[in-house]
Amino acid sequence: MDYNTSRNKLVIPEYGRNVQKMVEYAKSIEDRDKRTESAKYIVKVMANLNSQAGTYGDYNQKIWDHFYIIANFDLDVDSPYPMPDRDKIAAKPKPMKYADDNLKFRTYGRNLQGIIDKACEFEEGEEKQALIKLIAYNLKKTYLTWNRTSVDDDHIKDDLVRMSGGKLSVPDDFVFPSTQEIIGNKKSTGSQQKGGYQSKSNSKYKQKTGRYDNNRPSGRSNYTSNRKRTN
Numbered sequence: 001m002d003y004n005t006s007r008n009k010l011v012i013p014e015y016g017r018n019v020q021k022m023v024e025y026a027k028s029i030e031d032r033d034k035r036t037e038s039a040k041y042i043v044k045v046m047a048n049l050n051s052q053a054g055t056y057g058d059y060n061q062k063i064w065d066h067f068y069i070i071a072n073f074d075l076d077v078d079s080p081y082p083m084p085d086r087d088k089i090a091a092k093p094k095p096m097k098y099a100d101d102n103l104k105f106r107t108y109g110r111n112l113q114g115i116i117d118k119a120c121e122f123e124e125g126e127e128k129q130a131l132i133k134l135i136a137y138n139l140k141k142t143y144l145t146w147n148r149t150s151v152d153d154d155h156i157k158d159d160l161v162r163m164s165g166g167k168l169s170v171p172d173d174f175v176f177p178s179t180q181e182i183i184g185n186k187k188s189t190g191s192q193q194k195g196g197y198q199s200k201s202n203s204k205y206k207q208k209t210g211r212y213d214n215n216r217p218s219g220r221s222n223y224t225s226n227r228k229r230t231n
Contacts, residue, residue: 011070015046023070032076039077043067065089105163108142113163120167129171136160136170141182151179 010020022042029035047063061081068075073086103110116135122128140156153176161169 011072012066015049015066015070019046019049020070023067023075026077027071027075032078035075036077036079039067039075039079105159107146108139108159108163112138112142116160116163116168120164132160132168132170133174135168136174137177140176144179144182148179148183 007017008020010017019042022038022045026035026038026042029038043063046066047060050063050066064079064081065084068079068083069089073083103113105113112135115131119128119131119135122131136156139160140151140153143151143156156176157170
């Protein structure tokens with residue numbers, strides 16, 4: 001049997017082995033006109049196989065480029081587009097430049113570190129003090145993301161001093177919110193939204209069905225009322 005392991009490697013697997021065989025056959029045609037005619041037919045087949053990608057922009061040129069790539073850039077035909085440059089096709093992308101990995105306090109993230117750096121540039125005043133209090137609150141809030149059991153407020157104060165290089169410190173009159181207040185706010189907000197939705201939907205259900213009407217005397221059911229009416 002003819003296994004895939006014994007066959008030539010697929011250059012562009014999306015087009016399948018039959019297309020690759022057709023390209024190899026076109027390369028064996030000696031007459032240039034017939035070879036060009038065969039190439040145009042193969043490109044049409046490739047376009048049908050790749051129709052889900054759309055036909056906008058340089059779609060036709062892309063198909064011809066794929067045709068030349070499958071042919072290993074070794075096929076002389078009359079093409080509406082020039083043969084692509086092999087070196088550009090094979091060129092590897094440049095390595096991406098990542099941010100400097102000098103973040104010492106990973107618990108708080110890069111954004112908070114950036115805010116602290118900006119706060120160090122503020123002039124002394126009420127605005128800077130308000131920003132420091134907001135930063136201190138968010139430091140504790142972020143810390144609780146990783147440790148919900150316990151957090152020492154003095155530890156947060158020390159981290160702010162170290163993260164700012166000794167330029168910022170928590171004001172003496174600032175009182176940290178408790179752990180329960182920070183975590184509980186998230187839960188209460190979600191429960192209120194959920195409860196509000198349920199009560200709203202229930203009220204619509206009551207109005208539509210008429211059940212559990214507040215105007216109806218307590219202890220009387222629809223069955224009892226209907227029975228009395230029939231009697």
